[in-house]
Amino acid sequence: MDSDRRSGFSQYNENAYSANSRAAPNTHARDMSMASNFYNSRTSRDIQAGQKGAYFDNRETQNASKGDDLNPDNGWDVYADFNNAGPRYSSVKAKNDGYQALPSPSMRPPASVRGQEADTPVELVTVPALGAEWKAEELRAMTKKGRKEDRDYERRQKFKAWWRDEIGLCGKWGTRRTIVWLAFFLICATGIILAFTIPRVPSFTWNTGAPLANSTNEDDEPKFGRFPASFTFNASLDVHLDTGKNFLPLKFKHMHAEVASLDTLKKIGEGDLYGYVLPAKAFTRVLIPVTFNYTAANTSDTTWSTVYNACRNKNQYTGGVRPGINLSVAVSMDIAGLVTKSTTSATLTEAPCPFELSNNNS
Numbered sequence: 424m425d426s427d428r429r430s431g432f433s434q435y436n437e438n439a440y441s442a443n444s445r446a447a448p449n450t451h452a453r454d455m456s457m458a459s460n461f462y463n464s465r466t467s468r469d470i471q472a473g474q475k476g477a478y479f480d481n482r483e484t485q486n487a488s489k490g491d492d493l494n495p496d497n498g499w500d501v502y503a504d505f506n507n508a509g510p511r512y513s514s515v516k517a518k519n520d521g522y523q524a525l526p527s528p529s530m531r532p533p534a535s536v537r538g539q540e541a542d543t544p545v546e547l548v549t550v551p552a553l554g555a556e557w558k559a560e561e562l563r564a565m566t567k568k569g570r571k572e573d574r575d576y577e578r579r580q581k582f583k584a585w586w587r588d589e590i591g592l593c594g595k596w597g598t599r600r601t602i603v604w605l606a607f608f609l610i611c612a613t614g615i616i617l618a619f620t621i622p623r624v625p626s627f628t629w630n631t632g633a634p635l636a637n638s639t640n641e642d643d644e645p646k647f648g649r650f651p652a653s654f655t656f657n658a659s660l661d662v663h664l665d666t667g668k669n670f671l672p673l674k675f676k677h678m679h680a681e682v683a684s685l686d687t688l689k690k691i692g693e694g695d696l697y698g699y700v701l702p703a704k705a706f707t708r709v710l711i712p713v714t715f716n717y718t719a720a721n722t723s724d725t726t727w728s729t730v731y732n733a734c735r736n737k738n739q740y741t742g743g744v745r746p747g748i749n750l751s752v753a754v755s756m757d758i759a760g761l762v763t764k765s766t767t768s769a770t771l772t773e774a775p776c777p778f779e780l781s782n783n784n785s
Contacts, residue, residue, distance in 0.1 A: 585598070585599060586599055587599075588600055619670045619671070620670070620671060620760075621760060621761075622669055622671070622673050622674075622758050622759070622760040622761060623666075623668040623669050623673075624756070624758065624761075624765040624767075625664040625665055625666045625668075625669070625673060625701065626664070626665045627662050627663075627664060627754070627767050627769065628662065628663040628664075628665065628706075629660075629661070629662050629663075629752075629769050629771065630661040630662065630663070631771070633661060633774075633775060633777075634660060634661055634662075634750070634752075634771045634774045635658045635659070635660065635661065635774055635775070635776070635777040636658060636659040636660075636661045636710055636777055637658060637659075637777035637778050638657050638658055638659045638710070638712060638777075639656060639657050639658075639777075639778060643657060644656075645734065645778055645780065647731055647734070647780065649722050650721075651718060651719065651720060651721070652718070652719040652720065652721050652722045652724055652727040653716075653717060653718040653719065653727070654715065654716075654717055654727065654730055654731065654734075655714075655715065655716050656714075656715050656734075656778065657712065657713070657714055657715070658692075658712075658713055658715060658777045658778075659694075659710040659711060659712050659713060659777075660680055660682075660694070660710065660711040660713055660752060660754075661708070661710060662708075662709055662710075662711065662754075663706055663707065663708050663709070664701055664706075664707050664708075664709050665705075665706050666701050666702065666703055666704065666705050666706075666707065667704055667705075667706070669703040669704065670703055670704075671703055672700055672701065672702055672703050673700070673701040673702075673703065673758065674698075674699075674700045674701075674758070674759040674760075675696065675697075675698070675699040675700070675701070675756055675757065675758055675759075676697070676698070676757040676758065676759055677695065677696070677697055677756075677757040678695065678696040678697075678699065678711060678754065678755070678756050678757070679693070679694075679695050679696075679754070679755045680693060680694050680695075680696075680711045680713055680752060680753070680754045681693045681752070681753045681754075682713055682715070682750055682751070682752055683750070683751045683753075684725075684726045684729065684730075684748075684749065684750065684751070685749035685750055685751045685770060685771075685772070686725060686726070686729060686749055687725050687726045687729075688751070689717070689726050691715055691716070691717045691726060691730065692713045692714055692715035692716060692717075693713060693714065694711055694712045694713035694714055695712075696709075696711050696712065711754070715730075717730070729746075729748060729749075730748060730776075732745070732746055733745055733746055733747060733748045733775070733776040734776035734778060734779065734780050735779075735780055736779055736780050736781060736782050737779060738782060739782075745775065745776065745779075746773075747772070747773030747774050747775050747776075748771075748773075748774045748775075748776065749770075749771070749772050749773065749774070750770075750771040750774050751768070751769075751770055751771075752768065752769045752770075752771060753766065753767075753768040754766070754767050754768070754769075
């Protein structure tokens with residue numbers, strides 16, 4: 424019986440050794456002195472009969488121990504006895520379908536093709552292309568119209584959330600309640616600022632005693648002609664402007680005055696004043712320069728004769744009292760800060776002539 428067990432074990436080791444030799448042909452045999460105590464040369468001599476392993480043949484174990492037993496890549500497995508796969512649990516007659524060493528994973532052929540294996544055909548797998556599985560809503564969302572509708576929808580949703588005070592214009596800031604209060608204070612502040620900064624049209628007070636001021640000089644003397652009947656002279660409208668309603672200085676971009684005869688309603692003079700500034704809360708005198716110029720067919724013209732009689736030398740009248748001129752004055756003002764132009768008018772009766780002609784011209 425001992426011989427049968429030894430022969431079975433030897434046959435098992437020979438099969439395992441041949442399998443290991445085929446799986447790893449490039450491995451090198453190692454020195455027996457480096458093997459474990461199981462393969463010690465004195466094992467068969469020291470083991471006594473009746474003890475464990477007394478029936479093993481030393482020559483067979485030496486043959487089975489050839490190779491690199493400590494290399495985990497070879498067929499020898501030190502954990503085989505603990506996994507019920509070692510020689511202890513093998514049958515008396517070893518079979519090829521029993522425990523066999525598997526080739527080491529490190530001995531697998533490389534993934535790349537080399538040498539003669541390059542001629543081996545490589546199997547290629549063609550993956551079919553995936554078809555379009557878009558829904559109608561997704562296709563519509565990818566169009567320009569769909570993207571615009573999505574943006575409009577998001578904008579409406581954000582506005583509704585802002586109107587319900589759920590979100591603000593900038594994170595938590597700028598909610599509807601905050602915007603309402605801010606707009607209220609802004610309107611109040613704007614109203615207060617405008618109340619102090621918007622210019623007011625000043626009120627005009629005419630000098631009824633002498634509304635026309637003399638502004639002639641030696642180089643520009645008054646001229647009256649008879650053939651044809653005409654007159655030309657310079658004068659100024661004497662007026663006082665009240666800026667008591669203004670908190671800031673009042674600036675006139677342009678002031679235009681037109682003078683007409685109140686009796687005949689014919690225009691006899693006009694003048695302009697540019698870039699004039701009035702102080703605030705003041706009653707200021709302003710002289711608007713006016714050039715009087717009129718031409719008629721003959722001296723019987725009412726307009727010409729009225730102005731001429733008012734400007735004649737007082738020596739030509741009994742008592743030295745000259746008649747006055749009835750005038751209609753219209754003044755348009757372009758004030759900085761106001762969109763529209765302001766216009767004022769006045770009627771001046773018995774306005775004396777600002778100068779006196781010599782006896783020769785009379």
